[in-house]
Amino acid sequence: MTTSSQTSSNGTDPDWDIVIVGMGPVGVTLAGLMGRFGHRVLAIDKEADVYDQPRAIGMDHETLRVFQQLGITKDLEPFVSDYKTTEHRSASGEVIRRFISQEPPFTLGWPPYQTFVQPDLERVLRAHVHEIDGVTFKTSHTLTDMDTSGPLTTLDIHDTANNTKSQLTARYVIGCDGGSSFVRKHLAIPFEDLIFDEAWLVVDVLVGDGVDLPDMNIQYCDPARPHTFVVGPKNLRRWEFRIMHGEQPEDMTKDATVWKLLEPWLTPDQATIWRATTYRFHALVAQAWRAGNTFLAGDACHMTPPFLAQGMVQGIKDATNLAWKLDA
Numbered sequence: 001m002t003t004s005s006q007t008s009s010n011g012t013d014p015d016w017d018i019v020i021v022g023m024g025p026v027g028v029t030l031a032g033l034m035g036r037f038g039h040r041v042l043a044i045d046k047e048a049d050v051y052d053q054p055r056a057i058g059m060d061h062e063t064l065r066v067f068q069q070l071g072i073t074k075d076l077e078p079f080v081s082d083y084k085t086t087e088h089r090s091a092s093g094e095v096i097r098r099f100i101s102q103e104p105p106f107t108l109g110w111p112p113y114q115t116f117v118q119p120d121l122e123r124v125l126r127a128h129v130h131e132i133d134g135v136t137f138k139t140s141h142t143l144t145d146m147d148t149s150g151p152l153t154t155l156d157i158h159d160t161a162n163n164t165k166s167q168l169t170a171r172y173v174i175g176c177d178g179g180s181s182f183v184r185k186h187l188a189i190p191f192e193d194l195i196f197d198e199a200w201l202v203v204d205v206l207v208g209d210g211v212d213l214p215d216m217n218i219q220y221c222d223p224a225r226p227h228t229f230v231v232g233p234k235n236l237r238r239w240e241f242r243i244m245h246g247e248q249p250e251d252m253t254k255d256a257t258v259w260k261l262l263e264p265w266l267t268p269d270q271a272t273i274w275r276a277t278t279y280r281f282h283a284l285v286a287q288a289w290r291a292g293n294t295f296l297a298g299d300a301c302h303m304t305p306p307f308l309a310q311g312m313v314q315g316i317k318d319a320t321n322l323a324w325k326l327d328a
Helices: 025-036 061-069 073-079 118-130 182-186 255-262 311-327
Strands: 016-021 041-045 058-060 080-082 086-090 095-099 113-116 135-139 141-147 153-159 164-175 191-207 217-221 227-231 236-242 271-286 294-296
Touching (some): 025 061, 025 311, 061 073, 061 311, 255 271
Parallel strands (some): 164 294
Antiparallel strands (some): 058 113, 080 113, 217 227
């Protein structure tokens, strides 16, 4: 374990060893890991609280081992479920491929994949990491400017709840602030486009008791409208629908449109729509993930289409990779 009292090359002490911008799962995981290594960590987020709707829905055994290291897996149990067998089906319903979920005992200690409810996972993660010595959270705090020209990075912070401004210094800064990352844009790091760009509608539904739905994940390979069905924990079910040429994304989230798409499975009296939103499914990678002592992690430096649910998983791996290297 390293000490948190190292000084910069010109002898000045930073206010913080690490400042993390963005308190999603990636940023908070990194804060927890660096706190456990004994460093002084500040994590800020522009929002006042956890985003209260699901986004990521799947995680793998590597993510679970990181969460085990942070001591949160027991408290996550109510919000996690087994990943179901997955089928790819043709437009006529023929099974093209079937991926059968692994049965216990698990050779790598945890199931290869599980589904989860993101708002609940984030609340559990924040609660545990907040208790680690040296870790401080500040919500409703927005990064407005950075000066990376000196041995320490100077950050201008706006406390939007109290409408006050402050300035602080850090040895390292990590931008975990999503696809529209302020940190990446400030560093003028462009994205490389991997030539995948599609508009999709994502619908999260809380189904009522006794509703007969498939007990497996299904990728419907229908050229007329590719779509996906995912079984989440408890009564959470997700559908993803490709938005086809000529359709307007803003029209797709209207209740009448959503229920028309869900008609083969559900009627409005059988379920509640938790979230219906459109996304650009991108494949983008930042051309650099580091500039001096400033780093990017998660969606700030790579964005993947959600197929196979790798977005958050890759971000957690970023956090793990960065943590031991920064500590060293």
